[in-house]
Structure formats: structure tokens, C-alpha cells
Amino acid sequence: MSPLRMSTVGSMLNVTSVTKRYSGQDTDAVAGVSFVAVPGEFVALMGPSGCGKSTLLHLCGAMDRPDRGQILLGDTNLARLGDDQLTLVRRQRIGFVFQFFNLLPTLTLVENVALPLLLAGASPAEATRRARSLGDRVGLASRLDAYPAQVSGGEMQRAAIARAIVHSPALLIADEPTGNLDSGNGARVLELLVELNASLRLTILLATHASDIAAAAHRTLHMRDGQFA
Incomplete structure (x- = not known):
């Protein structure tokens, strides 16, 4: 189904004619993009490096504002919010998973998740209890008291996923979440995302350049030169 024709009724994320150009660039990083993601949908953004995937993720994740267009998260228009309001939206309603984990090295895994x-x-006490419960769910029960430098890349990414969803967000933004992992660990992380999407009805927007990763999503949107191909 075309992202432009999908019904917007009950949409979790509704992006309309969004454009973003960064200072010093001659072309738009994102150029008039529109799509809808419904609650519980797993959407992959696929395309080569520099096509605009990460910029679109940052806009949908309330990390940046579009120059033009509208981004609705539920009934909240992210394009109209101030910095403090965007921070609150990120803290309460969105989770983030990145390629390089971004765990704090001086905290244990359970402390990072909490x-x-x-x-x-x-x-x-409550934060630690919930972090340990979720850590167990993602397969880290025996590793939660270790520091990031003491565990594998796959374990760090599972901890990063647990940290991203411990506050029960409506939307998970995942930017190349398997890009820094070997194929085995990458497959396990992808399986975890698929399971969480199904069991929690968690809406996921994932960027990747790999077709096998995108194939796990319900729908793939292909990007090139800031637009859907």
C-alpha cells in the first residue's frame, strides 16, 4: 500500500510534506516526504548512505524540527513545539536505539536501562526493579551488573533496546541498530525488535541500508535523495 494512500485514522505517526535543509547545504536532506505509521506497525526506511533516512528519523523522533510540513505523533504536532516541549515528548513518548549503543560507560547495564x-x-528502587525485569526479558539477566566494556556488542545493543523501551514509549526510533554487529548478533537483535513490536504493539520506525533487515518490517519505504523512491 502506498504510504500516501494509507488511512490516517488512528495513526501513531503522520508525516505530511516534510522538508528539511541544513545550513550550508545546496539541497534538501528531506524533500517533501509524506507517510503514515499506524499503532503497532513496524516500518523500515531503506536506502544508501546520505539519502535522508537519519534526518527523517531525527524529525520523527522530535530531535529536530522540519523547515516545512507537519509531523503528528498521535495528536501532537511536533513541528510546533518548543525545545522544552520536544524534550518532554522524547522523554515520555519516544525511545531511541542507535548503531553505536550510546551506553554510559561508568554505569552498569541495569543502571543504563534504569x-x-x-x-x-x-x-x-522502582527504576531498578523495572530495569531488571526488562533486562531479563531481553536476555541479559546474568549480565545486568556488568559494565558496557565487559559485555559483547550484541549484549550492549540489547541493553540499549531495554533502555529505549523501559518507559513504555509509543514510538521506537531505530537508526541502523544492527549496523555495528556481526551477522549472528545482528540477527538476534532484529528478532528481539520483532518480538517487542508484536508483544507490546510498539510502533517501530527503523532505518537500514540492508534488505534482509528491512524484510523483517511490515512495510519498507525506499529513500533516495531525500524522497521516497
Whole structure:
């Protein structure tokens, strides 16, 4: 189904005619893009490096604002929010997984997973309890008290995924989440994302340049030169 023709009724993410150009560039990083993701949908953005995938993820994840167009997360127009409001949206409603994990090296895995809950005001005891429960769910029960430097890349990425969803976000943004992993660990991380998408009805927007990764999604949108191909 075309991303432009999909019904917007009950949409989780509704992107309309979004354009973004960064200072010093001659062309738009994202050029008039429109698509809809419904609750519980797993959407892959696929294309070569520099095609605009990461920029579109940043816009949908409230990390940046479009120059033109509208981005609705539920009924909230992200394009109209100020910096403080965008920060609150990211903290409460969006989770992020990146290629290079971005775990804090001085914290254990369980402390990394618990961090979003602590920032949201949860007690240390409750944050730790929930972090350990989720850590067990993603297969890290025996590794939660280790530091990032003491575990494998696959274990670090599973911890990063747990950290991204511990606050029960509506939308998970995943930017090349298997790009820094070997094929075995990459496959296990992808299986985890598929399982979480199905069991939690978690909406996922994932960027990748690999067709085998995109194949796990419900739908793939191909990007080139800032637009859908």
C-alpha cells in the first residue's frame, strides 16, 4: 500500500510534506516526504548512505524540527513545539536505539536501562526493579551488573533496546541498530525488535541500508535523495 494512500485514522505517526535543509547545504536532506505509521506497525526506511533516512528519523523522533510540513505523533504536532516541549515528548513518548549503543560507560547495564525512569522521577528502587525485569526479558539477566566494556556488542545493543523501551514509549526510533554487529548478533537483535513490536504493539520506525533487515518490517519505504523512491 502506498504510504500516501494509507488511512490516517488512528495513526501513531503522520508525516505530511516534510522538508528539511541544513545550513550550508545546496539541497534538501528531506524533500517533501509524506507517510503514515499506524499503532503497532513496524516500518523500515531503506536506502544508501546520505539519502535522508537519519534526518527523517531525527524529525520523527522530535530531535529536530522540519523547515516545512507537519509531523503528528498521535495528536501532537511536533513541528510546533518548543525545545522544552520536544524534550518532554522524547522523554515520555519516544525511545531511541542507535548503531553505536550510546551506553554510559561508568554505569552498569541495569543502571543504563534504569536511567530514563530516574530522569522521569521514579524512585531508584522502582527504576531498578523495572530495569531488571526488562533486562531479563531481553536476555541479559546474568549480565545486568556488568559494565558496557565487559559485555559483547550484541549484549550492549540489547541493553540499549531495554533502555529505549523501559518507559513504555509509543514510538521506537531505530537508526541502523544492527549496523555495528556481526551477522549472528545482528540477527538476534532484529528478532528481539520483532518480538517487542508484536508483544507490546510498539510502533517501530527503523532505518537500514540492508534488505534482509528491512524484510523483517511490515512495510519498507525506499529513500533516495531525500524522497521516497
